[in-house]
Amino acid sequence: MIAVSEPARARAVVGFAAVLVVTGCAGSGNQSTVLVSAAASLTDAFVEIEAAFEEANPGVDVVLNLGGSSALREQILGGAPADVFASANPSNMAQVREAGEVDGEPRVFIRNRLQIAVPAGNPAGVTGPADLAREELLIGLCAEAVPCGEFGRQALANAGVSAAVDTREPDVRALLTKIGAGELDAGIVYVTDVASSVGEVDGVDIADADNVVAEYPIAVLTGAPNRDGATDFVEFVLSDEGRAILVKHGFESP
Amino acid sequence: MTSRSGLDAHLVISRGGGFTLDAALKIEAGDTVALLGPNGAGKSTAVGGLAGLIPLDDGRIALGDRALDDPARGVFVSPEDRRIGVVFQDYVLFPHLTVMDNIAFGLRSRNVRRRDAHRRAAEWVERLGLGDLAGRKPPALSGGQAQRVALARALIGEPELLLLDEPLAALDASTRVELRRTLADHLGQFPGPRLLITHEPTEAFLLADQIHVIEGGAIMQMGTAEDIRLRPRSRYIADLAGSNLIVGTASRGTVGTGTVDLQVGDTYIAGPVLATIHPRAISLHLHRPEGSPRNTWETTVARIEHYGDRVRVQTGAPLPLTAEITPNAERALQLRERSAVWVSIKATEIGVEAA
Amino acid sequence: MTGLRKRRVSRPPLVLVALAVLGLAVFVVPLLGLLARTPWRDLPALLTGEIVADALRLSMVSSLAATALSAVVGVPLAWVLARVEFPGRSIVRGLVLLPLVIPPVVGGAALLFALGRRGLIGEPLNQATGLVLPFSTWGVVLAVTFVAMPFLVITVEGALRNLDSRYEGAAATLGAKRWTVLRRVTFPMIAPSLVAGLVLTWARALGEFGATITFAGNLPGRTQTLPLAVFVALESDRDTAVALSLLMVAISLAVLVALRGRWWRSL
Incomplete structure (x- = not known):
């Protein structure tokens, strides 16, 4: 959406194109796609996680859908297909969960x-x-x-x-x-x-006393077309390797 | 007086496609000159040049002692300052204005107060018998009404030159005769020089004192109707304007011409008429012909002219006419100037229309 | 025989009708979706909120101002394009049409680069006068004009090109100066197209979103027009968003229906 930085958008588009190409010859391989709707503030970190995850899981293609958390929430509630939702605050995640769209418990993966x-x-x-x-x-x-x-x-x-x-x-x-x-x-x-x-x-800087610590929850969605891939991706984000990438981009571990 | 307010123009205008208008026009005040030529001859370009809508590339326009356009001396008077009345082809009345506002337009444009402009426009409305139509808009007018509005609109500003671009072309045949007469009246009342643009020889002959025949942007011949008709300078002019036109008075199938009474096919028409005889409808004989033609008389050959495969023979008194025959017929008849010859014309070949 | 043929002609091909219905559905189905989601009972309360009143006022002010600005500079532009021959005229015409095809967001970004505080013209302008266009209502007017004015220019230019120049010539021979010709002949004769162009421009201005939010930002009461309010409300207060959407549809529909006669005739 508007939030997506240019390289990320390009990559997302390339990823999407790859999906189409791969689907075209689905008979020969076992390629699967994981569609991740992630808050715009995660853009740079998730682009890197995407690359690392795909390297660790050949045959899996991650497609990032980046935007404002509330816009992503509306998309999910509106029925747009997605496997994973990574929100920049608990409240958007809570609304998605109340609507029964979250599979299991959301987990705070970063601050x-x-x-x-x-x-x-x-x-x-x-x-x-x-x-x-x-x-x-x-x-x-x-x-x-x-x-x-x-x-x-x-x-x-x-x-x-x-x-x-x-x-x-x-x-x-x-x-x-x-x-x-x-x-x-x-x-x-x-x-x-x-x-x-x-x-x-x-x-x-904003003084610690005044500052607000944002908790980022992540969850697999009920309607995930690729539940296995989604679970793998969430686990990867929560793994040491995933955390390391996030910390490198300035996030704090929970 | 006449030379002071006459038109003296040499129009040179180049347009795309290699077409150039190069025409000299001299019109005295009170005279009507017809510019007669086919479509595409440059007639409308001439109107545009005179009116100031198309600047000259060369040449000069002088109206009275005023130079209106003179590229060599850097003179160009814009159209709004020329005081030239134009009756445009199809009239070009403003469709969004009433008849009254159309007529008053020129006065209003020259800052005459609205009330005064309307008072003077109302006079023209009356004069042209448009009384009931003052509040109408042009789309609701007949061709004849529109022509009168266009005339009034052009004349109300008291122009120094009147241009009429095909003023009768937009009319159907049934109203053309009557409107040609009205037009003749109004032309007669206009004191300045008048230029009539037309592709209809009849109009030119009936309305103009002088005729300039234009073709391909150039004046091919100028002269009176008689000059053009009897001595066309090219085959083209002969075709265009070489018909025999005879003014006369009709009554019960006869048109009196002063000398010969022509029997015509139309037995109903009466009063002043214009009889038209195509040169090829006239037969020439060595002896008195027998049979049906009732219009037959003996005369002499006045002139013989050759135009390629055609021969135009001009006959003498009592009714000078131009006949067109083939070279073979010329040889068979052994025609030469001043030789005797019989003329015959079928009554049905003579066209008659009210003049 | 003729009766048979007539009957056959009067029944249009079924395939065409089916596709036409499908085509209509593209427009109608979303509207039905909107109506289905409308909280009719709460509508009066939703529409009288302060955010709605602010956005409505701002939308009206900015769309009308953009229409007026378009008239002042767009009509002369149309006239020049239609009547003045100059090298590169087709390029200029292309430039005028550009906002119709580029995404409004791109237009907004371009405006920011040109007229922003650090922009090509914006920076010297700011240093000379202290004027800041982005994040102001003037910024909204400018963004909206950028996107909407082409509708006026192409409509009026087309009308001017179709107008027989002999009318203007006739007026000139009758003594009318250029301004008089424009005022009494040219503009009255293209009036229907002018009105149609103004209505289209206004309607487009009313619905503008991308260029506005990119160039002018989003602040209730200053730069948040109805479409921006809808966008923001969609993520926080869907009922208000639906109410606002319904309001926009109603306004646009009312104007287009009221003016459809003129609109059809001149387009």
């Missing part, structure tokens, strides 16, 4: 913290959440329906700041892009997002 992202060099001189109240700055947050928006609002409330918001972007990647382009002076994103955009954005 993430919030950080203030500013354009590289921090031209507006942002030092902390209090600066987000400055009217003369262009401030962006995530829309409240997506986890980074929900958590961002909590963090601001914790810090007692009433932010002068200029836009509520539909997902964290869209927000990050506009900060990186210098069109926004600051916005609240995940630590991992700042880490993925080194050179374009700088991070300004």
Whole structure:
């Protein structure tokens, strides 16, 4: 969706094309596909996990569907086929689970913290959440329906700041892009997002007392067309190898 | 007075496809010149050039002592400042405006106050008998009504030159005669030079003092109707304009011409008429012919002209006519100028229309 | 014999009818889905919420402003394309049509690169005047104009090309200056197309989403138009999203039906 970064999108498309090619000669091999709907903030880490998983499991093709967690939730509830759902907050996962779409218990596989992202060099001189109240700055947050928006609002409330918001972007990647382009002076994103955009954005820390720790749950879906592949993928994400990749991208182990 | 307000133009306009109009036109005030030629001869281009809608590439247009277009001297007067009244082909009335607003358009465009413009337009509406139609829009008008509106619209601004581009072509045959007469009246009342564009020889002969025949962008011949008819300078002009046209008065199947009474097929028509006899409908004989033709008289050969495989023989008094025969017939008749010859025309070959 | 033939002609081929029904279904089925999901009882309450009122007001303001802006600059553009011959005219015409075929998101991104605070023109503009277009209602108007104006330009250009230039010539010979010709002849004669173009432009402006959210962002009361409100609400409050969608369909349908006579005649 809008959130998908260009290389990731390209890879997802290539993956999808591969599925079609493989399906075309399904008789000869035992190739299977795992469709993973993952929060946009997982983009870089999951692209790498996808590659590692496919290397460890020849014949399995992972297709990533990346987007805002709430948008992914709507897709799943709307009946779009998916094997795995990795959400950036528990509430979207909970809604999917209440609808009976989750197979078993969702498991928190990773944590993430919030950080203030500013354009590289921090031209507006942002030092902390209090600066987000400055009217003369262009401030962006995530829309409240997506986890980074929900958590961002909590963090601001914790810090007692009433932010002068200029836009509520539909997902964290869209927000990050506009900060990186210098069109926004600051916005609240995940630590991992700042880490993925080194050179374009700088991070300004939010005090631990005010910060919100986001828990990322992952689950196999009831309607998974490829349940075995989905289970393998979830296990891989929870494995040491999977964790290592996630930590490398700035996530914290649960 | 006349030379001061006359038109003196030499139109040179190049258009795509290698076509060039190169035509000189001189019209005195009070005179009507017809530009007669087939479609594609450059007639409408001439109208565009004179009206200022197409700039000249070379040549010059002068109206009275005003130069309107003179590329060599960098003079170009835009159409809105030329004071030239144009009755366009198909009239080009503004479909979204009423008859009254169409007629008043020129005055309103020249910043005459609305009320005054409408008062003067109302005079024209009356004069042209359009009284009931003032509030109508052009799509609801007949061809004749539209022509009158177009005339009024062109004349209300008191132009110094009147251009009529095929003013009768849009009309059906039944109304054409009557409207040609109306048009003749209005032309007579217009004091400036008038240019009539037409592809119909009849119109040119009946409405114009001088005829310029145009073909392929060039004036091939100019002169009076008589000159053109009797002495066409090319086979093309002979074909186009070489029919015998005789003005007369009809009554009970006879058209009196002043000298000869022509028997015609139409026994109902009465009053002033124009009789048309195609040159090939005229037979020439060495002796008095026998049989049905009732229109027969003896005359002399005035002139013989050769156009390739055709011979045009012009006969003398009492009714000069042009006949067209084959070279074989010419030899058989041993025709030469001033030799005696009998003319015969079938009554049914003479076309008659009210003039 | 003739009666038989007539009867046969009057019955259209079954295959065509079947496909036509299928074609209609493409439009109608989604609407039925929307109606089926509509919480009719709560509708009045949903539609009187502050978010809805803000989005409706903003949509009206920005779509009408975009239509007005399109009229001011798009009609002259159409006139130049139709009446002035210049090298590269077909390229310019292609540029005008481009927003019709590129994804609006791309248009929004392009606007950001051009008119954003760090953009090609936006940066000097910002330094000279302090003006910031993205994340403002003006940004919405601009994004929406970018996407919607081509409808006006192509409609009006087509009408101007079809208008017999002799009418304008006739007006000139009657003493009308260029402006008078435009005002009293050209525009009145293309009025039906002009109206159709304005309506299409307005309808497209009302539904614009991608360029707006990319260039102008999303803030209730300032840049959140109805389509953006629908998008955001879909992920948080589906009833409101459905109510908003229904509102948009109703507005668009009402206008298109009211103007269908003119619309058909000139397109």
